[in-house]
Amino acid sequence: MKRFLAFLVAVGSTVSLSDAQCFVHLQIPGRPYKGCTMNGKLYPLGHIERTENCLRCNCNEAAIQCCSLFFTPVRYDTKNCKVIFSKKRCNYDVVYKDDPSKMCYSNLARVG
Template structure:
């Protein structure tokens, strides 16, 4: 069980909350599918989570339809 949802035993390639998990009788082990941006223009850009791609988009604050350059991410 993860976040109130029951998952089957075995490998889960993607949960509803963007994690990859391995589920056995003893434990459920998960890791995130996304990487958090840390190196970008924080003054002019903002970070938005994209549930479709399971990753963060970094976009211009003044025009969210335009992406910003990301120099580094952590996972």
């Protein structure tokens, strides 16, 4: 129990000190352990560099902890620009609505 509590404290510290959005899914006690399940997919024990949903995760017998690999734009010219997500690059781009091939850079701020 002490080990589990230490794990939760460590995870909480990691989440609050990081720039990216993070979350923890605890394993269901008493179930046979085969890895971590997230969105219907089973992940192995250990570090997962990148999931198909652009997350970096760590899986252990107690939980799976994941943080996003991308930052969300929050301050940009909403009148002239729009946000699109590139799953290939795991990042949002802010582009001009009338010409999506051009990036909008003025007043761009990103939040993890």
